[in-house]
Amino acid sequence: MCFVISDACMGEKLLTLFMVLFLALPLYAQMDKAASFTVKGQVLDSLTNESVPYATLRIALASTPEKPIKLLACDIDGKFQTPLNNIGTYIIVMQSIGKAPAEKVFTLSDERKVMDLGVLFMQDNNLRLEEVTVTAQKPLVKAEIDRIIYCLEDDPEAQTNNTLEMLRKVPMVTVDGEDKIELKGASNFKVYMNGKPSNLLSNNPSVVLKSMPASSVKNIEVITEPGVKYDAEGIGGIINIIMVKNTLQGYTGSVSLNTITNGRIFGSGYLSLKAGKFGLSANYNCDRDNTPWNDASSMREDLNNKEEHYLNQVGRSKSRAPYHFGNLEGSYEIDSLNLLTVGIGLYLGTTRSVLEYAVKMLDADRNPVYSYNRNSESSRKSGSADMNVDYQRSTRKKDELLTLSYRFSRSPNDNEDYTELTDIRNYEPWLGYPQNNINKASTNEHTGQFDYTTPTWKDQSLEAGIKYIYRQSRSNTDRKAFNQTSQMWEEATPADSHFDHSQQIYSGYLGYTMKFGKFGVKAGARAEGTSLKVRYELAPDMNFGNDYFDVVPSAVVSYQLSMSQQLRLGYNMRIQRPGIWYLNPYVSNADPQNISYGNPNLDSEKSNGVNLNYSIFAQKFSFNTSISYTFIDNSIERYTFIDPADPGIFRTTYGNIGKRQTTGLFVYGSWNPIPLFRVNLNGSLSYTDLRSEKNDMANSGFSGRVFAGAQFNLPLDIRLNLNGGFISSAIQLQGRRSPLNFATVYVSRDFLKKKLSVSLYFYDMFWKRRKMEATIYDDTFHRQDISYSPMRTFGIGISYRFGNLKDAIKKVKRGIRNDDVKALESGS
Structure with missing residues (x-):
């Protein structure tokens, strides 16, 4: 039986779908709050009193500071809040690029389940910091002077999806129900692979990307202002597919x-x-x-x-x-x-x-x-x-x-x-x-x-x-x-x-x-x-x-x-x-x-x-x-x-x-x-x-x-x-x-x-x-x-x-x- 879905009917279906999403959100919020204790605070610059965005924090028991039990990052205002499960004396170590490491010791007890550390200060330091691993989810999108980058390898959905479906989530890119790709509402764009033109992608982007596992792609770059190194007769935008670079012998x-x-x-x-010295990928x-x-x-x-x-x-x-x-x-x-x-x-x-x-x-x-x-x-x-x-x-x-x-x-x-x-x-x-x-x-x-x-x-x-x-x-x-x-x-x-x-x-x-x-x-x-x-x-x-x-x-x-x-x-x-x-x-x-x-x-x-x-x-x-x-x-x-x-x-x-x-x-x-x-x-x-x-x-x-x-x-x-x-x-x-x-x-x-x-x-x-x-x-x-x-x-x-x-x-x-x-x- 053939039927046509009107705009009203389509809207009802999509509305029902997304109501389910948001009604489910409180349930997951409760799951996230299951811990018994909370520590919070804000990291500021000691000279300017300005916030230190995305400072990385490492929390460990004071008795074993070399074994962190919690890794996280501050928000844009330098604020943080995280749950902890047990009482005890802890040490929190703060690190940020261009700042000297700072630390603070605090104690959680049954009488004090919420510990507000208040303002924590960091000073400038020209020494190079060691890399810190943070387990919090990374922002999926970042901007450079001439492009927007969607970090596909940080998106969990990429592990089980194809690249064409993931392309729907990239800023300024749309893929319609017939798999037609548009960049900024137009079809006159090029698709590159690893910064190089690819005929198999440019001539048949929908077919190729639909069969390409998203797990093999590292980033998708949207170059909205192609510079002079790109051909002058070129197009008004480029979608650059950066494949995963394997890094181990x-x-x-x-x-x-x-x-x-x-x-x-x-x-x-x-x-x-x-x-x-030889490397090969296929x-x-x-x-x-x-x-x-x-x-x-x-x-x-x-x-x-x-x-x-x-x-x-x-x-x-x-x-x-x-x-x-x-x-x-x-x-x-x-x-x-x-x-x-x-x-x-x-x-x-x-x-x-x-x-x-x-x-x-x-x-x-x-x-x-x-x-x-x-x-x-x-x-x-x-x-x-x-x-x-x-x-x-x-x-x-x-x-x-x-x-x-x-x-x-x-x-x-x-x-x-x-x-x-x-x-x-x-x-x-x-x-x-x-x-x-x-x-x-x-x-x-x-x-x-x-x-x-x-x-x-x-x-x-x-x-x-x-x-x-x-x-x-x-x-x-x-x-x-x-x-x-x-x-x-x-x-x-x-x-x-x-x-x-x-x-x-x-x-x-x-x-x-x-x-x-x-x-x-x-x-x-x-x-x-x-x-x-x-x-x-x-x-x-x-x-x-x-x-x-x-x-x-x-x-x-x-x-x-x-x-x-x-x-x-x-x-x-x-x-x-x-x-x-x-x-x-x-x-x-x-x-x-x-x-x-x-x-x-x-x-x-x-x-x-x-x-x-x-x-x-x-x-x-x-x-x-x-x-x-x-x-x-x-x-x-x-x-x-x-x-x-x-x-x-x-x-x-x-x-x-x-x-x-x-x-x-x-x-x-x-x-x-x-x-x-x-x-x-x-x-x-x-x-x-x-x-x-x-x-x-x-x-x-x-x-x-x-x-x-x-x-x-x-x-x-x-x-x-x-x-x-x-x-x-x-x-x-x-x-x-x-x-x-x-x-x-x-x-x-x-x-x-x-x-x-x-x-x-x-x-x-x-x-x-x-x-x-x-x-x-x-x-x-x-x-x-x-x-x-x-x-x-x-x-x-x-x-x-x-x-x-x-x-x-x-x-x-x-x-x-x-x-x-x-x-x-x-x-x-």
Whole structure:
């Protein structure tokens, strides 16, 4: 039985979910207060009387001071309060960076169960303190001058979840119910791995991250103001996935296997080893995604055509998609100053789809004009291969680095589809059917890069570098159509089907970073030139080329309001080049009434952005908010129009036709009142004004998204995670899409001294099926597409960790980052 959940019903379900979370909170608070005695106080600076935030405290019995029984940290105001179980005489030792250690002796008795130590003073000290381990939960988010960092390894949920699900909790990042990723409300971003571009992540981020165990990731960085060391033509934001660095001699690894009731099975394996100066880390992930039959329908109305006025299509589709991807990285420490690393990344995926549709054309009075059945089978093979070699040279001067890098990457993207029309009544196709199309497309890229960074004066550094990229994209299409008259297959390959697009990009940058007092400044400029050539093998008269040169500035200013609060203002100009998916002239005509293709004449987008950010990250509470404004004068937009030569055919392509202005408010909050409970919120509200002179198209309005979740640490080492979210319709040049909602429940437990983890998860338990509606319109037509997909699923996962290491596997601190290519929206 199919049903649609209204916004009101969805709201009731989510409200019920989160009421359960907060009603349960008092129970856990009581559990935390089970101890009989309490000690509290406040740590202040002896000279200024200001608080000492997050001072670390060690409490032990006075008779055995070397054996601490309690480790904790103060809050942002230097205050602390902690339970103790027994009477006795204790010693508390206070430590903080830049302060001399201080101690205080106190006694607990049955007559005095609450000991208020009052104010405890600490003095400045230039001696370096030894490391202190604190068992209190760490803040999951921290801010640097140009980025926000989510510490995934400190989140207990990461042990039993995949990286895509964890990405929902990262500030300014949203993942909708269809696994589409957005950064600050936009899809034009890059995904890196360990600070280096990765084709397997950038081209297929949702697929890869969904099969990547979150336990293999250390941090997720959101770089909102990419500096001048990033390509000038790059994007307005970067999501950098930092993998776990194993730090011990020997070996360590993990294996995992997950299965879900919708037929999806995915597994992973990770291994890291170190022997002497050699280090090696490898991971492999595989995923088999089977999508069952999904019903769909489409209704199109041509407002200027009375004879062929309504086009109705009703049908279904299914798909099967196995994926394989992995990384291998090795390092060799030549000596204490020289390091060599080599990395290889591979991805291979094939999506096979089957579609069955019944098509009917009606006139304005809804009388039948023609009809037919359309059956299609398609196969899309996508992949990537990355290889990088990095040499890093350090000097006796601290933090002075010289890095020389080379990178090769290849991204094939092949398509093949077979379409036949049956039960044809009164219809003559514009091209013969059955029809078979084979498109071979790929991008090869060679990159050489030299980077140098050195400290100049105290808290100041200089960075400079040069870079060269040679990028070649190719697309060759062979099309054959069946001639019903001659009963023979005939060549139907168009002249623009063999296409070669090459770019040579040369650049240099100079940047400077300084800190003075509470202020920090990071600024610089990048000069970049591009030589572009486009060649058509079957139509040389269509060849063309262009040369470009740009100087792109970037600047970020930060102000440290306190040790835990930061205010940041940034500006950057970015240039976005279209990728092969936008440029490819391959004509997809499996549906003869709706044809789509790329545009090889696209220019690069140019955007200007300003961002104001405030953050406060305390031990129990974290909050980050930002306001941003972005303007693009020639944005690449997808648009649909009626074929002038054949009004029954609608064509969809891309063009530099948009003027887009977006103002956004982004909010992230996390509250950890007790070790047993944590709740977080991640949301945004944006206003977009999008206009185009083409057909006087325009659209504007608000869009928003919110994600909320809670974590419970239950007895018997059981963890419970509850998450839910809502994403409104995005602002598009033509039309709108349905809003999305989702909810998940995870239950997990560790066994065998935390080496074995078993997890159960429930996706969208409130909704059996999702109904999605999409509308596209202008002054000449209106089209509505409706699709249904299953939602309620259950799964089980098992992971096992083994081994240990002793010394960190070193990686160079600089590497190649190619972030200038505009890719298709993630999740598509």
